[in-house]
Amino acid sequence: MSVSVQEADFDVGAEIAALTAGNDNAGAVASFVGLVRGGEIEAMTLEHYPAMTEKALAGIVADARGRWELLGVRVIHRVGRLLPGDRIVLVVVSSTHRHDAFAACEFIMDYLKTQAPFWKLEQTAAGSHWVDARESDDAALRRWSDAQ
Amino acid sequence: MSVSVQEADFDVGAEIAALTAGNDNAGAVASFVGLVRGGEIEAMTLEHYPAMTEKALAGIVADARGRWELLGVRVIHRVGRLLPGDRIVLVVVSSTHRHDAFAACEFIMDYLKTQAPFWKLEQTAAGSHWVDARESDDAALRRWSDAQ
């Protein structure tokens, strides 16, 4: 299964290695890891829409596969309570061509950020608050309509 | 040291984790792994210009740091004899912003491909031959002159 939504942490090196194991054509592997930032944040709780999340992520991966020549894609998104420095999300893309791997990896992150049903509740000393969506994420998404 | 040229393999997960350890601001980590492709290739030998390689890579990293807001950069390039599926190169970039991490990681790879003094000798059943430079790598480099 190329898409997972889970509470457990993941092993980045093992996931990257697994994606290329047994495929000698994958000369390029691009990956992204998103982490909980510190600062004022003491903890973060990730809520999601269970029936929709894996479906939404699988749809984004399918879109990426339609745009670039990809050999393998792996997406893992954590839910539940996380602490500063904890890993939140992993996207790994393997391809024969490095530009395809980079572009698809960033495309998947941009779509995930705006289309996959996850919500962050941040906990600080002053209390809890839901994270606001950022206009910069919508702007990032629009880039993919214009060009690669 | 953020740049290494070595015969030994590297641990991708450990390198990514090390780059963000102790820095709570790094919300985004982009990375790239280049692997020896299989097919007709039985082995590959990477020659380099020892006095220049780390200097060239450090210069590329410094250029990237001048263009984007980066928190950490790690580059490892292997030399010597490698087999299909073996890791050749690792670039890891951490940043507060994911677009900066992605852009800098791809920039470093594009410059490394055309500016760092490494040469690949491929060994096939038919004999050995030096890999030709690809025009697509020069084209990839030119993109960075126009825009980010």
Added chain:
Amino acid sequence: MTTKVLYFASLREALGSSGEEISLPAGVATTGALRDLIAARGEPWSQLARAKNLRCAVNQAMVGFDAAVQAGDEVAFFPPVTGG
């Protein structure tokens, strides 16, 4: 046959509900009409009408407020997503 309606994140908290089953009255055939039907109950439900950038999904696919809704569907209302 009813329509399942779900609320998530800040909207779930503001409404004090994670979801309900609704029998669609005649004339309520889109996500927008369903939203207005619920919002018309008054507080706290009227927040559905005021919510900035409210999003919705029908059967786990994001859609606009002109999307068709019928009995048996699963409709979700939620704020803009913030994962990743």
Added chain:
Amino acid sequence: MTTKVLYFASLREALGSSGEEISLPAGVATTGALRDLIAARGEPWSQLARAKNLRCAVNQAMVGFDAAVQAGDEVAFFPPVTGG
């Protein structure tokens, strides 16, 4: 004082040499002039003049063929790089 000249990869193999020390004659003050000086020896050295996309570095920095060279420098000639 001499100038150290290095050859790499396919060029090293074609020349049968990984490098040498050269005393720069008067009038040889650029990487291009040094290349021409060596190529003028005849085969196999004339390959330096024929090499497609020959690259050079002075003191471990890539430069063009109009770059200055002086005694004590380390000059390298090599084909386009293919790492990564």
